[in-house]
Amino acid sequence: MPHRLSLNQKTTNSWPAAQAVDGCARAGIESIGLWREPVHEAGVAATARRVADAGLRVSSLCRGGFLTALPGPERDAAVDDNRRAIDEAAELSAGCLVMVVGGLPDGSRDLAGARQRVADGIAELVPYAASRGVRLALEPMHPxxxxxxxxxxxLDQALEMAAPFAPETVGVVVDTFHVWWDPRVDDAIARSAGRIASFQVCDWITPFPSDALLSRGMMGDGHIDFRHLRRRVEAAGYDGDIEVEIFNAELWNTDPDEVLALMRKRYTDHVLEPRK
Amino acid sequence: MPHRLSLNQKTTNSWPAAQAVDGCARAGIESIGLWREPVHEAGVAATARRVADAGLRVSSLCRGGFLTALPGPERDAAVDDNRRAIDEAAELSAGCLVMVVGGLPDGSRDLAGARQRVADGIAELVPYAASRGVRLALEPMHPxxxxxxxxxxxLDQALEMAAPFAPETVGVVVDTFHVWWDPRVDDAIARSAGRIASFQVCDWITPFPSDALLSRGMMGDGHIDFRHLRRRVEAAGYDGDIEVEIFNAELWNTDPDEVLALMRKRYTDHVLEPRK
Known part of the structure; x- marks a missing residue:
């Protein structure tokens, strides 16, 4: 079986948490990336038990972050919510908590300020994450x-932001969709050694879909050289799970068991080394 | 009047070249960025005369490039077409020929190879451009x-590609839409001193429009801090025209004279220094 393959729950968006866990077990997939909303619906403790009973690893919990609000109640609420997310990641024994850091506040054009507030927010969360044994995974997102x-x-920017903290508490996500275009990505991955908390794969497809949020494709349907990036990530010492995270309306309308079968095949054909 | 303001013809897409020239003259805009297709329709010599008669500068000619094809007839044709574009830029006394370098060839995932072919193509074109006194302007595009x-x-990548050549023959384009997100853009602009061949402005708007090619907005309608980037570009010694280039279906359906009026107002309100 394709070991190290992990299903990010978003790829089978119609499945509640329990069904996603059962689907992985049925398909012989050993690892799952969970999302907080469906986990809340099923209950954190119940999901943790179900995952354990199925013998799955939790490669990641998505997502914390959204730390760009200006100081005030919105920012305080975001920090509190991140603490809850850290608790949930601990209870689920998740490999990391993926941090989607947030965009510009409404009406703001101060990009440097927003980035600084993210750095400040991470610094504020680090002691709590460390105390719970949870690794925060900073996710650089496509521009x-x-x-x-x-x-x-x-990825360079994520590494700079992670640098002040212990690698076991602040890592980075390498998501092929977000980083594939970057002329510096090979070097950045090399410099990520010890910091890679999650490696996620999905493809960049063209023509660019009308809904930017659902623009990700199954591996092999687009333009990304997955083998190249996987080799780089492995050369940097990463030997953890490889999570397939795809936001795509067509896939979401497909029978999830079929999606898992397709994902396994494409993982073998496009991500792993070719068979001899 | 807002001097240095230039109309890129794409902003008033429904206007043929002659009408765009006349529209600029009517609006008191001293400079125009031309596109090859409408110039071909009007005739290169006729357009050059009309621009001269109207007393306009040609801030740029769009566009050369598309140099990523594999060696063979398609690539040869692209190089030939770039030579013709260089001839046209010379005849129009254009400040530069904007180079949109091209994407991945059909079915290819070899991004590094495509980038190398661009570098090779530029090297091949440089002697001809120099002989015609035309400056090639490498345009980094949004990922x-x-x-x-x-x-x-x-912009860093464009600077690396330009570095082997004389700045008067190979420059770079700083287009706010393409570079605003880049954590390294301030430093990259500083290092562009002497290489900035064109400064183009338009905004990044959200929600992201359904047609990615028409996703650009009028200054002030989106998230970009134009003053910040203009100041950086000026600190790098650039004092040339500031071209407004906007691909936007709604603007294209607006009376072009109104678009010019709006563009002047937004240029004053969002790009120039605030009035004391």
Missing amino acids: LFCADRGVLST | LFCADRGVLST
Whole structure:
């Protein structure tokens, strides 16, 4: 079986948490990336038990972050919510808590300020994350999402933000969709050694879909050289799970068991080394 | 009047070249960025005369490039077409020829190879451009367009590609839409001193429009801090025209004279220094 393959729950968006866990077990997939909303619906403790009973690893919990609000109640609420997310990641024994850092506040054009507030927020959360044994995983997002979702735009930038903290408490996410275009990505991955908390794969497809949030494709349907990036990530010492996270309306309308079968095949054909 | 303001013809897409020239003259705009297709329709010599008669500068000619094809007839044709574009830029006395370098060839995932072919193509074109006194302007494009339009993704990368050549023959374009998100953009602009061939402005708007190619907004409608970037560009010694280039379906359906009036107002309100 394709070991190290992990299903990020977003890829089978119609499945509640319990069904996603059962689907992985049925398909022989050993690891799952969970999302907080469906986990809340099922209950954190119940999900943790179900995952354990199925013998799955939790490669990541998505997501914390959204730390760009100006000081005030909104920011305080975001920090509190991140503490809850850390608690949940601990209870689920998640490999990391993926941090989507947030976009510009409404009406603001102060990108440098938003980025600084993210750094400040991470610093504020680190002691709590360390006390709970949870690794925060800073996710650089494609510059497409800089304004409204994630002001952390490159792996270099994520590494700079992570640098002041212990690698076991603040790591980075390498998501092929977000980083594949970056002329510096090979070097940045090399410098990520010891910091890679999550490696996620999905493809960049063209023509660019009309809904930017659902623009991700199954591996092999687009333009990304997955083998190249996987080799780089492995050369940097990463030997953890490889999570397939795809936001795509067509896939979401497909029978999730079929999606898992397709994902396994594409993982073998496009991510792993070719068979001899 | 707002001097240094230039109309890139794409902003008033429905106007043929002659009408765009006349529209600028009517609005007191001293400079225009031309596109090859409408110039071909009007005739290069006729357009050059009309521009001269109207007393306009040609801030740029769009566009050369598309140099990522594999060696063979398609690539040869692209190089030939770039030579013709250089001839046209010379005849129009254009400040530069904007180079949109091209995306990945169909079915290819070799991004590094595509980038190398761009560098090779520029090297091949430089002697001809120099002989005609034309400045090639390498345009880094938003990573959104990496797969299908421009594998040159950051200003740093454009500077590296330009470095082997004389600044008067190979410069770079700083287009706010393409570079605003880049955590390294301030430093990259500083290092662009002497290389900035064109400064283009338009805004990044959200929610992201359904047609990625028409996703640009009028200054002030989005998230970009234009003053910050203009100050950086000026600190790097650039004192040339500031071109407004906006691909936007709604603007294209607006009376072009109104678009010019709006553009002047927004240029004053969002790009220039605030009035004391």
